[in-house]
Amino acid sequence: MSVPTADDLLSSYDYELPPGRIADQPADRRDASGLMRVDRDTGTISHDQFSRFPELIRPGDVLVVNQTRVIPARLLGRRKQTGGKWEGLFLGTDDAGFWRLIGKTRGRLTEGEAISLTAAHDPDAPELDLILNSRGDNGEWHARPSTAGGALELLEAYGTVPLPPYIQRQLATRDDWERYQTTYATRPGAVAAPTAGLHFTPEVLAECERRGATIARITLHVGIGTFRPVSAERLDDHVMHSEWCEVDAEAAQVINAAREAGGRVIAVGTTSVRTLESVAATGPLRAWQGETDLFIRPPYEFRVVDAILTNFHLPKSTLLVLVSAFAGRDLILKAYHEAVASEYRFFSYGDAMLLT
Incomplete structure (x- = not known):
């Protein structure tokens, strides 16, 4: 058995988070969240507001959103x-x-x-x-x-609504029924929200399109695995939960056209990342549906995704491992430590991070 590196060990994906940094209520407006920007090429970290996200769009980009809808499970x-x-x-x-x-x-x-x-x-x-x-x-x-x-x-x-356990509310409120759901959710089946999408209002999406982006809608029904902690110290030993996902012919065509024209594929949330990379692992991006248990971790060669919009994830989670595979573990942990120091709000109802 080979000697594991730091990237192979769950304990390497840990950070200290004061309880007060966990967002237990949504922001007053969906687009009022903070937005940390992380540039992989330069290693620079900057700070913005999500309401200005459309200004970061380039003509020809495609935003890939997960249209799953949370059910009252x-x-x-x-x-x-x-x-x-x-x-x-x-x-x-x-x-x-x-x-x-x-x-x-x-x-x-x-x-x-x-x-x-x-x-x-x-x-x-x-x-x-x-x-x-x-x-x-x-x-x-x-x-x-x-x-x-x-x-x-x-x-x-x-x-x-099945709120995550770190939102310490005995029962979801009527506000939760609206805000723990993306504005473009149309396919019922998830037991947790694809939280990076919670920041978008119809107006923000429309402004992204006005600036030259296209919107591709895919589906991944978030399953019970999102609530289960990783128990294995060696990531090789972790069995990834399986989730149903789909890329239809229209979405595949939109994404492929953008890539061929030189546009960026910006995945909104780790669920969109897993869906796209799961399909691409079987060959060219095309219409596909089925179960995926893809565990994205270092080292991983991304086949489709050029940028990721995501929230801040729990310590020692597969989602933190995924974004580390994309941007590098050291840079991600540096960004998380800065986010704590800068009083960003964490987890489902928290602020956003754009990795480019």
Whole structure:
């Protein structure tokens, strides 16, 4: 076995973050966030406001945005058998139509047991029972709802927005329902937001187009892996979570045309990066859909992406590793230390960083 380098070790992607730097509320306006600019060629770091992002656009650039929509996947209820509290997360449905769930409660759940869900924002609504059918891998349960109806329809009534655990709010507010969602979200299926896109207003996107950019819309449904910490010290030993993504023919054509004309491919968020690089790993960029478990880490040769707009990520996370693969670990950690010193706001509701 080869001796690992610093780039191979999770502990190399760590930094100190005072709790007060974690944004638990969105900015007053989406485009009022700060914007750190990091130039990979010169190693320079500068500071701006996101409202001026369109001024950084060059004619011929293409902005690649993830149009996934966060579903109200967080579920609250109780065990009918014991009365104990239960909290879970909807992950999707299987081929037989059963709900795929993870959850936490006191004691051990059993097959055939019923969970009674309460409507998170309507205490007078009737309860909905979930009958646990079978337990799968990684603690995942397959369950059948007692009421007929599509999963998304029932989730709209009984679920709530699944905010990240570092946003210490017992229940998502109505403001969260709007702001923990991009303005261009059209494809329901994510359990977490592609947060780099939260800064865009329709006006900012329109101004980017006015300055000569085209917009390409792709999809990656952010999955449960976004909430799970990396447990392996050697990155070689980490098993990346799988997420469904798609680049349709129109998006592929727009991106390829921009590249052929010399324009930059600016990926909005790490989800857009993973989607583009996953497709490019199989050959030329084209219409494609499927599951990806691509783990982008140093050393990695980027095939499509020229610039990344992203938020500030958690220490020791695969997302911090990804941006380090793009800009270099030393430069990224330097930028993060400067961001802490300059009082940037971190994580989902925080400020943005543009890597060029």
